[in-house]
Amino acid sequence: MNLLDFVVLLGSMLGIAAYGVWRTRAQRSLSHYLKGDKTEGWVTIGISVAATQASAITFISTPGQGYESGLDFVQNYFGMPLALIVIAAVFLPIYRRLNVYTAYEYLGHRFDAKTRLLGAALFLLSRGLAAGITIYAPAIILSTVLGWRLDLTIILSGLLVIAYTVAGGSRAVSLTQKYQMAVIFGGMVAAFVIVLVKLPTSLADAFTVAGGFNKLEAVSFSLDVHRRYTFWTGLLGGLFLSMSYFGTDQSQVQRYITGPSLRESRLGLMFNAVLKIPMQFFILLLGVMLFVFYQFEQPPVFFNQSAWREAVRHDPDGKLQGLQQEFAAACAQKEQYIRQWLDARHAGNREAETAARAQALAALDRSNAVRAEAKTVMETDDPGVKSNDADYVFVTYILDHLPHGLIGLLIAAFFAAALQSKSAELNALGSTTTVDFYRHLFKHKASDAHYVAASKWFTLFWGLVALGFALFANLVENLIQAVNIVGSVFYGVVLALFLVAFFVKRIGGTAIFWAALTAQTLVFVLYFSLNISYLWYNFIGCAACVVFGLILQAVLGSSRKTNVMRAS
Amino acid sequence: MTPSENEPMPVDAPSDGEVEMTGVPGLRTWRGVYFFVFGCFILWVMLLLVLTVSFS
Numbered sequence: 001m002n003l004l005d006f007v008v009l010l011g012s013m014l015g016i017a018a019y020g021v022w023r024t025r026a027q028r029s030l031s032h033y034l035k036g037d038k039t040e041g042w043v044t045i046g047i048s049v050a051a052t053q054a055s056a057i058t059f060i061s062t063p064g065q066g067y068e069s070g071l072d073f074v075q076n077y078f079g080m081p082l083a084l085i086v087i088a089a090v091f092l093p094i095y096r097r098l099n100v101y102t103a104y105e106y107l108g109h110r111f112d113a114k115t116r117l118l119g120a121a122l123f124l125l126s127r128g129l130a131a132g133i134t135i136y137a138p139a140i141i142l143s144t145v146l147g148w149r150l151d152l153t154i155i156l157s158g159l160l161v162i163a164y165t166v167a168g169g170s171r172a173v174s175l176t177q178k179y180q181m182a183v184i185f186g187g188m189v190a191a192f193v194i195v196l197v198k199l200p201t202s203l204a205d206a207f208t209v210a211g212g213f214n215k216l217e218a219v220s221f222s223l224d225v226h227r228r229y230t231f232w233t234g235l236l237g238g239l240f241l242s243m244s245y246f247g248t249d250q251s252q253v254q255r256y257i258t259g260p261s262l263r264e265s266r267l268g269l270m271f272n273a274v275l276k277i278p279m280q281f282f283i284l285l286l287g288v289m290l291f292v293f294y295q296f297e298q299p300p301v302f303f304n305q306s307a308w309r310e311a312v313r314h315d316p317d318g319k320l321q322g323l324q325q326e327f328a329a330a331c332a333q334k335e336q337y338i339r340q341w342l343d344a345r346h347a348g349n350r351e352a353e354t355a356a357r358a359q360a361l362a363a364l365d366r367s368n369a370v371r372a373e374a375k376t377v378m379e380t381d382d383p384g385v386k387s388n389d390a391d392y393v394f395v396t397y398i399l400d401h402l403p404h405g406l407i408g409l410l411i412a413a414f415f416a417a418a419l420q421s422k423s424a425e426l427n428a429l430g431s432t433t434t435v436d437f438y439r440h441l442f443k444h445k446a447s448d449a450h451y452v453a454a455s456k457w458f459t460l461f462w463g464l465v466a467l468g469f470a471l472f473a474n475l476v477e478n479l480i481q482a483v484n485i486v487g488s489v490f491y492g493v494v495l496a497l498f499l500v501a502f503f504v505k506r507i508g509g510t511a512i513f514w515a516a517l518t519a520q521t522l523v524f525v526l527y528f529s530l531n532i533s534y535l536w537y538n539f540i541g542c543a544a545c546v547v548f549g550l551i552l553q554a555v556l557g558s559s560r561k562t563n564v565m566r567a568s
Numbered sequence: 569m570t571p572s573e574n575e576p577m578p579v580d581a582p583s584d585g586e587v588e589m590t591g592v593p594g595l596r597t598w599r600g601v602y603f604f605v606f607g608c609f610i611l612w613v614m615l616l617l618v619l620t621v622s623f624s
Contacts, residue, residue, distance in 0.1 A: 071616070071619075071620075074616065078609075078613065081605055081606065081608070081609040082606070082609070084605075085602045085605060085606065088598075088602070089598070089602065207623055208623070210623065211622070211623025211624060212623075214624070216619055216620060216623040216624070217620050217624060218616035218617075218619055218620045219613065219616050219617045219620045220620075231613075263589070263590065263591060266590075266598065266601075267590075267591075267592070267601075270601060270602075270605050273605045273608075273609070274605055274608045277609070277612045278612060281612075281616070
């Protein structure tokens, strides 16, 4: 990065944060602080909902996912449009009618105080964990590739987001998200165009190569439960995951209950229901096009080049350098076969095309085998090294192939994405702690100024917790999957609490409370003992909680009847 | 614990939301908006399916 890149990066990040603080100065009412001033139109609400979900991980890690596995991750979002329709039609009108600050207040109205606290506690636990990941994830990648100190990157970006979220509350979050999204989309569109322009083949040939290497398999109807992403896991698991995330996670609920009317909030949700799948598709396609690009350009053996250089320096036998030469030879051979494949295709020679494609696939297998061996050597030499380098693919491409100025814009886009989702999470964690715990349990009647101050302190507290987690975190999963896994373990049960509240009138507070605790325990046990797609845990947690609730209600109901009969 | 927390709330989907105008040209009811969104979802899946089949 040069001076121009730093000017773009710092100018956009500090400028947006300062604007957010300035526009939201002097807020005394709790309603204003937690819900904004209710002037946001549906576009702002829609952008805010999208921005809260799309963290830096979405823009850094998803292209790497596309590079490694192709388009199949897009199926993860198949349940989302349906979930948003249910939320807009059922959840949202009830939240607005009750005029709640948090979704968990509704559980208190419908069931009892302990169920409200359980819902809020599960949210704080799951979102508190994820909040650490959203701040750690981009920091580790950016600090590695840019050569910055990891702890300083985490602390500086963390303090910036804490400052404007604490100062401006919900309105600052929405305001800054709008401009941060503009930076992100500007950067991502520019990157996509440059990737396409720099492809050494026509677009049609690029799709042929990607399809030939099975990177364009976007939809699979496989019933294999071990397969992570299929139409079924996406539709069912994704439906439950999205319904829980958008309908019951306070970081999202707080975004859309801020609308001036039901119409604005609903249209904001529908905006996301229509655009999320194509947005994720294009980000994954960007990764697939990077894969095609690197078939004609020598890719690094290991995309985390800083870790690679370190490993080579400490490799006593020179094994890694040998593997690097082997990898270069395999890649050169692969490129030759791909060119033969495309030439044969253009000439209409089907037999030669099939043969060259088979040779290219075999060469890809060889180069992948060398990569895998290199990772094994690295892990043997240093057991602490992270062998998953998919998250570094896009950043490596940006630094190696994009012009200065645009590099700064893309890095700014990643930081903007980190800040926008982080700010919404902190805002929600602070609100839930204030409204569902502090005001509910400890300080029933105090002035608005007191609650605003308390909310600021709790937001600061959660910001520091997330910073602490980020400073000591250590992840082995691809980052975008790590966030979804944490969510999936908790979301099913939380969703069940709300579904029972809305639709199963006969289940009471005590039955659903114990059912939720039992179901959450079951999900933990299954998660550590089974090897199935994590998306299924959304469905399992939800179904188990509902079934346990029905059984417990039947038992409690009959024992209550017996007691009443005995008493009479 | 406030008394209201012990009393079940009415849980039927409210009708006031349906009465509110959507303000979307050509889609006057919320049911129409939801069908439109569902139609877009089906369209995306079909397009992705065509892409999958075309390049497999």
